Amino acid sequence: MATGDATVKELAEPYDMSVAAVSKHLKVLEAAGLISQGRQSQWRPRHLEAGPLREVFEWLEDYRRFWDRSLDSLAEHLRVLQLQNTGKKRDRSKRTRHASIIKEGNKE
Amino acid sequence: MTAIIDVSAVDRPVIVITRDFDAPRELVWKAITDPKQVAVWYGGPGFTNPVCEMDLRPGGTWHHVMQAPNGARYTINSVFEEIVEPELLVWRTIKDPNRNPPPPTSVNTVTLEAHGQQTRWKLVTLFDSIADRDLSAKMGFGQMISMGTDRMAAHLETLQGVQDHG
Numbered sequence: 460m461a462t463g464d465a466t467v468k469e470l471a472e473p474y475d476m477s478v479a480a481v482s483k484h485l486k487v488l489e490a491a492g493l494i495s496q497g498r499q500s501q502w503r504p505r506h507l508e509a510g511p512l513r514e515v516f517e518w519l520e521d522y523r524r525f526w527d528r529s530l531d532s533l534a535e536h537l538r539v540l541q542l543q544n545t546g547k548k549r550d551r552s553k554r555t556r557h558a559s560i561i562k563e564g565n566k567e
Numbered sequence: 568m569t570a571i572i573d574v575s576a577v578d579r580p581v582i583v584i585t586r587d588f589d590a591p592r593e594l595v596w597k598a599i600t601d602p603k604q605v606a607v608w609y610g611g612p613g614f615t616n617p618v619c620e621m622d623l624r625p626g627g628t629w630h631h632v633m634q635a636p637n638g639a640r641y642t643i644n645s646v647f648e649e650i651v652e653p654e655l656l657v658w659r660t661i662k663d664p665n666r667n668p669p670p671p672t673s674v675n676t677v678t679l680e681a682h683g684q685q686t687r688w689k690l691v692t693l694f695d696s697i698a699d700r701d702l703s704a705k706m707g708f709g710q711m712i713s714m715g716t717d718r719m720a721a722h723l724e725t726l727q728g729v730q731d732h733g
Contacts, residue, residue: 518670522582526690528611530586533688536608537590537598 464497464504585689592681595688596653599677609633623650629658641666645675654679671695 460470471481485505488494497504588595598604600623606616610633617640618632629645642663649657656677663670673694680687 519582522692523584525610526584528614529609530584530611530688532608532611533598534586534588536604537588537594540594540598541590 460494460505464506466504470505581694582692583689584692585687587682588686588688589684590686591684592653592679592686595679595686599656599679599688600650600652610635621647623647625649648674649676 467478467482467485470485471478474481485494489496489505495506497506590598598608600621602619602621605621606619609616609619609631613636615634616631617634618630620628620630622628625647627647629643629647631643631645633641633643635641642665644661644663645658646661647656647658649655657674659674660670660672662672671694673692676691676693678689678691680689
């Protein structure tokens with residue numbers, strides 16, 4: 460429908476769906492004001508109402524973008540956390556070594 | 568990262584987003600359930616989170632205020648529905664009457680899959696549609712389009728297969 464008005468039969472053609480099933484989906488879309496039905500012929504081609512659709516896609520895109528951004532930051536946060544943890548582990552092992560040297564020193 | 572608009576649910580739109588992290592699962596779990604850590608990454612670069620309070624138990628609330636780079640503040644209140652450490656977190660967002668139009672409420676399910684030292688984060692967001700008839704109906708159409716492209720791709724593959732063999 461993005462390329463022009465289409466009949467139910469034309470819309471159903473590329474899909475593994477019956478004309479009746481497509482027709483049912485189209486009824487839902489028509490009730491939502493997203494498509495309209497022509498009345499000029501017995502084929503009644505469907506027309507795409509693009510305005511409200513844009514809002515939906517914008518909203519969906521915003522939602523996806525929100526998580527995309529958040530997950531970028533989460534990845535960075537996890538990277539920094541792990542760097543810090545490795546640093547701490549190194550410090551600890553240094554301290555342990557140091558402590559054991561002191562212990563050995565005390566033994567003597 | 569992938570974002571998929573699910574093809575099967577017509578009445579209740581679903582969005583699935585996955586991401587692989589180079590971090591063990593325990594660490595990712597903490598990062599998404601410790602409010603101090605969530606406040607660090609939630610929203611992404613430029614966003615801050617002046618409020619992030621999580622009562623991490625089924626029925627517990629997650630009170631959140633996110634601030635966009637332009638200073639706009641968004642209140643996002645949710646209730647935790649299911650918590651299985653360190654693999655499953657489910658929360659439901661509560662309708663915000665102060666926003667016009669209010670964003671659709673949703674049930675969000677995050678699963679963490681351990682793959683050695685890596686973790687696969689997967690979010691399944693199931694939007695409520697009955698109350699938000701207008702938006703949901705529109706979103707239902709988003710799915711139809713997604714379904715269209717998926718099926719079209721499958722159809723094209725079939726066609727190519729036929730040509731290859733012919």
